[in-house]
Amino acid sequence: MRYIMLDTETTGLSTKKGARIVEIGAVEVDERGQEIGRFHHYINPQCAIPQQVVRIHGIDDEMVKDKPIFSDIAQDFLSFIAGATLVIHNAPFDLSFIEHELALCHQPCIATIPVVDTLALARKHFPKQRNTLDALCERFDIDRGHRQLHGALLDAQLLAEVYAVMIECENREG
Secondary structure (H helix, E strand, O other): OEEEEEEEEEOOOOHHHOOOEEEEEEEEEOOOOOEEEEEEEEOOOOOOOOHHHHHHHOOOHHHHOOOOOHHHHHHHHHHHHOOEEEEEOOHHHHHHHHHHHHHHOOOOOOOOOOEEEHHHHHHHHOOOOOOOHHHHHHHOOOOOOOOOOOOHHHHHHHHHHHHHHHHHHHHHHO
């Protein structure tokens, strides 16, 4: 089975308010959680990136003005994830943006692709605790010292490490 860790960075919190993807990062891992492939693009969202969002991920208008728009990378993205299970922290958020972008460029939806939501898993195993990606990295002693800001590719790589530990914990419990 193929597993792909996936994350996006966006211009806001809701596609209904016009927010778009500015970065997509996906990391394919082997059965030991080692990276064996990646898909990464900064994307021109075709709209202004608000300063409060720039402070989170560091991606500003200047940085993406010459980058491809989502429709330019959509087919390559769909090919990369074909036949895989996606592992996403807070999957409904990222999937809503991906589905929105795919719809805008008349590409097929990905609703039939299997998805593991690590936030839902974390909430199951650690109820009433902080379960952000950062909190899980802390809990599992995963080094994120090289991370100054959120970044889709870096967060996908961290997610691979988090997911490997979570699966190990599940296997011990099961």
